[in-house]
Amino acid sequence: xxxxxxxxxxxxxxxxxxxxxxxDKADILDAEAADRFNQARSARASALLEDYTExxxxxxxxxxxxxxxxxxxxxxxTHPTATKAVARLKREGLAVSRPxxxxxLTDEGAxxxxxxxxxxxxxxxxxxxxxxxxxxxxxxxxxxxHYVSETTLAAFERYLKDKR
Amino acid sequence: xxxxxxxxxxxxxxxxxxxxxxxDKADILDAEAADRFNQARSARASALLEDYTExxxxxxxxxxxxxxxxxxxxxxxTHPTATKAVARLKREGLAVSRPxxxxxLTDEGAxxxxxxxxxxxxxxxxxxxxxxxxxxxxxxxxxxxHYVSETTLAAFERYLKDKR
DNA sequence: ACAGAAATGTAGCCTTGGCTTCATTTAGGG
DNA sequence: CCCTAAATGAAGCCAAGGCTACATTTCTGT
Numbered sequence: 001x002x003x004x005x006x007x008x009x010x011x012x013x014x015x016x017x018x019x020x021x022x023x024d025k026a027d028i029l030d031a032e033a034a035d036r037f038n039q040a041r042s043a044r045a046s047a048l049l050e051d052y053t054e055x056x057x058x059x060x061x062x063x064x065x066x067x068x069x070x071x072x073x074x075x076x077x078t079h080p081t082a083t084k085a086v087a088r089l090k091r092e093g094l095a096v097s098r099p100x101x102x103x104x105l106t107d108e109g110a111x112x113x114x115x116x117x118x119x120x121x122x123x124x125x126x127x128x129x130x131x132x133x134x135x136x137x138x139x140x141x142x143x144x145x146h147y148v149s150e151t152t153l154a155a156f157e158r159y160l161k162d163k164r
Numbered sequence: 165x166x167x168x169x170x171x172x173x174x175x176x177x178x179x180x181x182x183x184x185x186x187x188d189k190a191d192i193l194d195a196e197a198a199d200r201f202n203q204a205r206s207a208r209a210s211a212l213l214e215d216y217t218e219x220x221x222x223x224x225x226x227x228x229x230x231x232x233x234x235x236x237x238x239x240x241x242t243h244p245t246a247t248k249a250v251a252r253l254k255r256e257g258l259a260v261s262r263p264x265x266x267x268x269l270t271d272e273g274a275x276x277x278x279x280x281x282x283x284x285x286x287x288x289x290x291x292x293x294x295x296x297x298x299x300x301x302x303x304x305x306x307x308x309x310h311y312v313s314e315t316t317l318a319a320f321e322r323y324l325k326d327k328r
Numbered sequence: 329a330c331a332g333a334a335a336t337g338t339a340g341c342c343t344t345g346g347c348t349t350c351a352t353t354t355a356g357g358g
Numbered sequence: 359c360c361c362t363a364a365a366t367g368a369a370g371c372c373a374a375g376g377c378t379a380c381a382t383t384t385c386t387g388t
Binding site for chain 1: 197199201207208237239241290296301302303313320
């Protein structure tokens with residue numbers, strides 16, 4: 001987690017008149033820490049969307065259609081939950097659907113699905129490359145993939161290329 | 165994401181009377197997929213608790229106390245949000261606190277913090293070891309760490325040891 | 329062709345984790 | 359010693375993402 005905050009010291013020393021530079025430094029560190037968490041939070045927010053998009057793409061590719069029931073079963077949720085999520089996908093312009101007709105992806109949605117899929121593959125490959133058993137790699141990648149930045153992704157790619 | 169479901173095929177062929185073995189296989193695959201997602205979901209649920217616990221441990225260690233305001237600032241949230249989270253920590257038996265007095269960890273909480281901290285370090289180290297720039301490693305680890313299983317963690321450890 | 333089963337939709341409830349706003353307590357400086 | 363600023367607490371709002379229960383539509387098999 002790393003450091004964070006240095007200034008205030010309990011009920012006995014709030015806002016000690018320290019050398020201001022010190023305090024600035026602390027604030028910067030705080031800001032950095034907060035930044036990391038905010039980053040993680042926003043990644044968490046898109047995680048669900050990404051999962052749904054990727055799954056819908058898979059279903060479309062394999063079966064030519066993506067039905068609410070199948071989506072729900074694959075994700076291990078009830079169908080109303082899947083319905084709500086799809087509604088959100090539609091709101092965000094990632095998917096389209098008509099009542100009782102299954103779900104399709106917009107261009108934007110398909111693009112996201114492709115990105116997500118590539119990222120997923122890369123994460124799994126890297127995990128396996130460093131010695132994680134395949135099963136665990138698949139399992140953990142499902143959670144990890146949403147938090148891997150472009151920078152890290154690029155590093156993974158380099159690593160895998162060099163290793164081959 | 166891998167496969168999932170094979171049975172039903174659109175409005176024209178629901179629950180086709182296929183060879184039951186086929187269907188069983190599909191159900192098992194669905195179950196596996198759903199399992200991965202459920203795993204990820206439950207990890208997501210504990211992620212916040214872990215973040216708070218780890219941060220509180222850090223603050224206690226560095227300053228001898230963990231105050232709501234500091235916690236909130238470090239996590240980049242408002243203080244009522246931190247208060248609520250701490251309430252949840254208390255409910256779960258991870259922390260204790262008295263009004264206006266700052267937060268402390270129970271034995272259980274301290275133990276979790278230690279585990280989380282070790283895991284965090286390991287994840288950062290591994291990322292760096294495969295070539296991720298330190299800054300990105302720190303950033304991404306904050307999200308990734310919550311989804312790394314024991315199995316994967318062990319693999320990371322082996323990898324790092326071998327590499328040294 | 330139609331009845332029953334399966335899929336989908338809708339409504340409403342719960343918890344989490346954000347937020348703002350306002351009240352209260354504490355601590356420190358004059 | 360008290361008065362103000364900072365920290366904390368409490369209440370209430372919102373969206374997301376679960377769920378159950380019930381209504382409606384679509385398919386399928388006889």
